Amino acid sequence: NAGVMQNPRHLVRRRGQEARLRCSPMKGHSHVYWYRQLPEEGLKFMVYLQKENIIDESGMPKERFSAEFPKEGPSILRIQQVVRGDSAAYFCASSPLDTQYFGPGTRLTVL
Amino acid sequence: DAKTTQPTSMDCAEGRAANLPCNHSTISGNEYVYWYRQIHSQGPQYIIHGLKNNETNEMASLIITEDRKSSTLILPHATLRDTAVYYCIVRVVGLNTGNQFYFGTGTSLTVIP
Numbered sequence: 001n002a003g004v005m006q007n008p009r010h011l012v013r014r015r016g017q018e019a020r021l022r023c024s025p026m027k028g029h030s031h032v033y034w035y036r037q038l039p040e041e042g043l044k045f046m047v048y049l050q051k052e053n054i055i056d057e058s059g060m061p062k063e064r065f066s067a068e069f070p071k072e073g074p075s076i077l078r079i080q081q082v083v084r085g086d087s088a089a090y091f092c093a094s095s096p097l098d099t100q101y102f103g104p105g106t107r108l109t110v111l
Numbered sequence: 112d113a114k115t116t117q118p119t120s121m122d123c124a125e126g127r128a129a130n131l132p133c134n135h136s137t138i139s140g141n142e143y144v145y146w147y148r149q150i151h152s153q154g155p156q157y158i159i160h161g162l163k164n165n166e167t168n169e170m171a172s173l174i175i176t177e178d179r180k181s182s183t184l185i186l187p188h189a190t191l192r193d194t195a196v197y198y199c200i201v202r203v204v205g206l207n208t209g210n211q212f213y214f215g216t217g218t219s220l221t222v223i224p
Binding site for chain 2: 004033035041042043044045048056089091093098099100101102103104105107
């Protein structure tokens with residue numbers, strides 16, 4: 001059983017471009033969480049999704065950020081018009097119900 | 112937000128037991144205590160969780176006090192590969208939310224040869 005997959009592992013964008021981060025949950029997991037980790041800080045919750053539904057997006061900035069978890073395919077975290085402050089590691093976790101299992105993360109660098 | 116308090120850093124000699132404390136004095140009766148660790152910049156790794164009874168698995172033991180206001184993660188024989196940041200997390204389950212995990216700054220454990 002493969003673990004949580006995230007791609008790309010590293011992403012470089014220039015200011016104003018769009019960033020798309022993908023997360024494939026573990027088989028059988030229908031819950032997906034996204035977290036952001038700034039350098040030297042802990043993980044901050046962003047959004048929680050179930051298939052085709054956003055359950056809780058209280059940790060996600062209101063502008064430029066969006067997330068989806070379609071019926072088929074991976075969950076996508078989308079950041080529009082990136083700024084330097086968006087540079088961080090973005091981790092996805094999947095869960096069958098309670099325990100969360102994390103992917104290796106995507107490191108976004110905004111130039 | 113985090114609802115937990117951990118020491119910022121700890122050292123442990125290789126081969127000895129590492130005891131990592133966590134205070135969660137405002138924990139509710141139906142909230143679980145979870146432990147994760149993050150090695151360097153990798154994704155957090157699940158270690159163990161519990162509600163009120165002590166728990167043990169192949170990685171560690173979790174001791175929860177009777178009043179549930181604190182807990183201790185025990186790595187019985189620490190190795191150099193156990194050097195990591197350890198997060199103690201209280202699982203919050205809200206009416207319209209999922210199992211949100213609040214990560215604090217954790218305890219940076221250094222295992223010394």
